[in-house]
Amino acid sequence: MSIHITAPEGSIAPVVLMPGDPLRAKLIATEFLADAALVSSTRNIFYYTGLYKGHRISVGASGMGCPSIGIYSYELYSNYDVQHIIRIGTCGAYHSNLRLFDIINVAKSASESTFAKEAWGFAEEVMLPQGNAYAIINETAAARQQAVLDTSVHTSDYFYRANPELPAIAAAHQCAVVEMESFALFANARYLGKSAACLLTVSDIIPTQQKISPDQREQSLLPMIELALESAIRL
Numbered sequence: 024m025s026i027h028i029t030a031p032e033g034s035i036a037p038v039v040l041m042p043g044d045p046l047r048a049k050l051i052a053t054e055f056l057a058d059a060a061l062v063s064s065t066r067n068i069f070y071y072t073g074l075y076k077g078h079r080i081s082v083g084a085s086g087m088g089c090p091s092i093g094i095y096s097y098e099l100y101s102n103y104d105v106q107h108i109i110r111i112g113t114c115g116a117y118h119s120n121l122r123l124f125d126i127i128n129v130a131k132s133a134s135e136s137t138f139a140k141e142a143w144g145f146a147e148e149v150m151l152p153q154g155n156a157y158a159i160i161n162e163t164a165a166a167r168q169q170a171v172l173d174t175s176v177h178t179s180d181y182f183y184r185a186n187p188e189l190p191a192i193a194a195a196h197q198c199a200v201v202e203m204e205s206f207a208l209f210a211n212a213r214y215l216g217k218s219a220a221c222l223l224t225v226s227d228i229i230p231t232q233q234k235i236s237p238d239q240r241e242q243s244l245l246p247m248i249e250l251a252l253e254s255a256i257r258l
């Protein structure tokens with residue numbers, strides 16, 4: 024048990040898939056895991072453990088933003104001996120050459136966030152995926168002939184902001200998309216010597232304001248979820 028996750032000891036698998044949204048965690052557990060058990064629902068942040076093709080896997084939410092994923096990933100790595108976390112999220116595209124539903128395996132995360140520096144003394148504004156999860160995802164995608172873009176992302180602390188220009192950090196690091204968590208996940212994994220990767224599906228194109236509708240969102244994330252599950256059983 025930890026402060027924010029009340030799963031009993033041993034009830035979380037060494038590999039965790041982590042969407043932002045607790046209801047996405049529930050959907051994955053219901054649709055894809057055999058014998059899925061709800062092991063924590065503290066603050067309605069659901070964690071489930073079950074079997075995918077006979078392999079024990081957990082799925083649970085991070086909430087939104089670096090502070091929130093910072094808490095959940097730290098407790099999973101430290102209190103539950105989790106080895107690998109694969110974030111499975113949505114992102115906005117800064118450029119209209121990306122398309123809705125494109126899938127990204129995050130190659131690096133650039134952020135103005137103070138999370139890595141203040142928590143662990145990592146002064147860099149770029150954090151990288153840790154361990155072998157990122158490479159396994161690319162190998163799994165290639166074996167499935169599934170298109171995945173290998174892209175830099177901007178991890179932003181802001182969803183809404185006054186200035187519509189491309190943020191300076193996104194321009195400096197050629198970030199094609201924006202999301203809000205991978206920088207903190209990678210920083211925690213780096214500090215704790217664990218493995219972390221991040222898959223994203225493009226849910227909106229910022230310059231043209233195209234968006235996946237709430238109805239489309241559930242189904243449109245399935246290719247990313249399947250890639251994450253197929254990668255998880257190879258870790």
Ligand SMILES: O=P(O)(O)O[C@H]1O[C@H](CO)[C@@H](O)[C@H]1O
Binds near residue numbers: 044086113203
């Ligand atoms: O779809 P999720 O995983 O929540 O990810 C993205 O969506 C949220 C914003 O709507 C932020 O958490 C952002 O990172």
Ligand SMILES: O=c1cc[nH]c(=O)[nH]1
Binds near residue numbers: 115201203
């Ligand atoms: O963080 C996010 C996620 C989706 N779309 C955005 O514009 N930002």
